[in-house]
Amino acid sequence: MRSRELDPSASPLDYYGYELRRAREAAGLTLAQLGSIVFCTGSLIGQIETAAKVPQREFSERVDAALGTDGAFSRLVGLVLRSQLPSWFQPYADMEAKAAYISTYQAQLVHGLLQTEAYARAVLSTRDDGDIDGKVAARLDRQRILERDQPPVTWVVLSEAVLHQAVGGREVMREQLAHLLYLQKRRWLEIQVLPFGAGAHTGLMGSFTLLRFDSDPDIVYTEDFVQGHMTANPEAVKEGSVRYDHLQAAALSVDDSAALIARVMEERYGNEPEPDGRDMA
Structure with a gap:
């Protein structure tokens, strides 16, 4: 060489x-x-x-x-x-790593902290803009905060649409939903699903995340198709907190959410042939 x-x-x-x-x-x-x-x-x-x-x-x-x-x-x-993270995302990743509490609503995708390698690769591969291996490794490395002796208390609300959006295909989704069920066993992490039956709700404007700290101001984070937006403005944080409380109230319980995830995993991504005729493992 x-x-x-x-x-x-x-x-x-x-x-x-x-x-x-x-x-x-x-x-x-x-x-x-x-x-x-x-x-x-x-x-x-x-x-x-x-x-x-x-x-x-x-x-x-x-x-x-x-x-x-x-x-x-x-x-x-x-x-x-x-x-390897996008430059506009790095400040948020720094704050995420310091947070004591993470509360997030995701309307379309599994949150990055909960993604499997295959799911992350499928998401990141939608744009061909560099070393995909490096970007996947960077995303998975963020998840190390959940392995700490004192991880952040993390509460995730997923739209039911996230479960049905077949990112990467049937096998990738089956593995991803199984991973969500595995994560449900962690003491400091809870996952709820907002069902289609909830109708109109306070998350219709899109995904957002709230970060709380032991000694710093709370932060609300949103993204558009270009970049992320992070603010500690008290009114924005208050509005985000109220919206999140309503989403949690409208979502299924943690146990019922797990049951729905398991049902979608089996019914939608079960051991059926892929479109090319290959049997699933």
Whole structure:
């Protein structure tokens, strides 16, 4: 592979690649040798060193172990993955990671914190604007906040339409709905479904998210097709809170929501042949 010089100050991805090459060469290893140690190809190592590929967290942990870098790459990879998020979304992701309470209503899609890898890939693939693998890895890395010893209290209201919108096909949706049922078992996370039968409701204007903090002002976040909008304006937060309370009241209970998710999963995405005739696993 042709080597190219990176400017380590250009981006977190460039800095990661620069430091990986420097550490590998200091250890006296070729691309292929390091690849064999961390269970990947030398070509992939080269692509990461030249900032052509985005490293993932497991890869970084293996590199740290192989090169004895005391967790340096495991710490750096979080910055790299965060940099793969759209620039307009990064401020929200920073606040999301600090929130003590997350309340969200989603009208069309499963919230990013709850998406499976396959579902996220299907969503992000609707736009061909770069390294999809890196963008998927960045989205999944956001979900690490739910794995903390003290995760944010997260309450999600999904429109029933989310369950029926066949993102990625039958198999992807079956896996995604099964994942929602699995997440229902978590103490700090609750999922409700707003049924079609609710009729007109306070979420008709679209999806939105409320973030609450232990010591900072509350925030309401919305998106349009261009970018996101985040505000701590007290009137906007109050309006969002009232709308969310009404949505929770109109939604099914947590148990009834789980039953509906399970029913849609079996009836709509069950073990039937795909349109091309392949049987589902």
